[in-house]
Amino acid sequence: MPHFPALFALAHEPFICVDSEGRIVAVNQPAAQLLESTSAKLVGHAFADQVHPEDRERVATGVVRAGEDGTVVEQACRLRCAGASYRAAVLRYGREPSLGQIVIAVRELTDLDELRQQRDDARRRLAAVFETMHDIVFTTDEHGVLNGVNRVPPGLTVADTIGTPMLAFAAPEEQEPMRARYDEVRETGKLVSYETVAMYPDGRKENYSSRLGPIMDGDRSIGVVLITRNITQERQAEEAKRYAEQQLRDYMQQLERSNRELERFASVASHDLQEPLRKIQAFADRLRDKFEAELAETGRDYLERIRNAAKRMQDLINDLLMFSRISAKEQAYAKINLTKIAKSVLSDLEVRIEENEAEVKLGELPTIEADPVHMRQLLQNLIGNALKFTRPDVKPVVEVTAEPASAADRGPDDPEMVKIHVRDNGIGIEPRHHDRIFSIFERLHGRGKYEGTGVGLAVCRKIVEQHRGYIKVASVPGEGTTFTILLPVRQPERSQRT
DSSP: TTTTTHHHHOSSEEEEOOOTTTEEEEEHHHHHHHHTTTTHHTTBGGGGGBBBBTTTTHHHHHHHHHHHHOEEEEEEEEEEOGOOEEEEEEEEEEEEETOOOOEEEEEEEEEEHHHHHHHHHHHOOOOOOOOOSSEEEEOTTTTEEEEESSOOOOTTTTHTTTTGGGGBBBOOHHHHHHHHHHHHHHOOOOOOEEEEEETTTSSSEEEEEEEEEEEETTTTTEEEEEEEEHHHHHHHHHHHHHHHHHHHHHHHHHHHHHHHHHHHHHHHHHHHHHHHHHHHHHHHHHHHHHHHSOOOHHHHHHHHHHHHHHHHHHHHHHHHHHHHHHHSSSOOEEEEEEHHHHHHHHTTHHHHHHHHHEEEEEOHHHHHOHHHHHHHHHHHHHHHHHHHHHTTSSSSEEEEEEEEEEETOOOOOOOOOEEEEEEHHHHHHHHTTTTGSTTTTTSSSSSTTTTOOOOOHHHHHHHHHHHOEEEEEEEEEEEEEEEEEEEEEEEOOOOHHH
């Protein structure tokens, strides 16, 4: 290309020539002026020195590519001028075969060019956001006609939406409110958030949560953008939850009424049974005292059965009365030392302990807020059971200990709690009976083998639950049983408990 040097020198556009190593070998006058320098100062220096550090790697790659295969590459970058200032420019690289050099054409970006580039970048970014949003996005023109959508609801097509008035997709009862919101956004330029009901061509309706905002051209609104999300399933789930909660509240109220009625019935029935039972016991005692000698052996056996049955009935009535009083009684909470309570219980059980030749180990128990009468009943029932269900020819050993409850032991909303263990080496309980034993009147053994009415553990559970605690059992048949009770250190205020 024999005319290349003349064209290079006479061109009005800035041109720079670099060799295969990226050094400047020639600069025409417009390029020297753009870089605020002279050809003499620029020739021999690396072209990369004239490029902003952040752009150098990208520009170097473009130069290499143009030198290798002659591809014309265009890139935007920043060129360094005098005074360490930079100018935005677009570079086009091309290989000059006859000289083996890379020719770089430089076009300075004017403010208008930068604005156009920024606008194009903004459009690309907006388009990316528009296409990747999970929500459905509609845009309209100034007349409310849809002219853009990123995705369409199920059952519709783009053809069904573009060119259709936005109001066409609102349910009949929602069209007037939608029109009012549209006018408000157009007139005020404000964003409006709302929920609405959309109607599909097949008549199906679904709930949507939406935001409506203006599209502005300067100070003039030229349309609106609607971002909407289908919340039909959410609303159905909320409605189902509200219904279930109301059902639960109704059930709880019915259960409370039923419990109160059962407690009143148990109390009244127990009291009403006391008087005829006393007569049975009294006349049975008189019959034995006055006529036992005259009765045959069979008669004496029948009489003894009557007296034993009456005794069992009396025990059942007393236990039932105790259970109903625990359910109905307002708790008399006080700060109590459980060690003192336990020692008092052991004093009451002293005769049974001696008869069984049992060993009871009492550890240090904590001080908590609780009803002292109920705590005494709780410990007496548990220790009494440990002394009752013993193994033949094995010395009974009962341990009562306590420890702080860990976070894993209690629920996330539970207060500070203590854990009390009552362990024995007795007959144990089969795992399948662990839940059953806390039910009222549940007995795992015949009356002839172990005394009792089957109310004791039901009373224990009722006491623990009324103190906002938990009771559970762990047992190995033939080796022993451990009852563990978790109780709050402090009880909540009464206003919070009701």
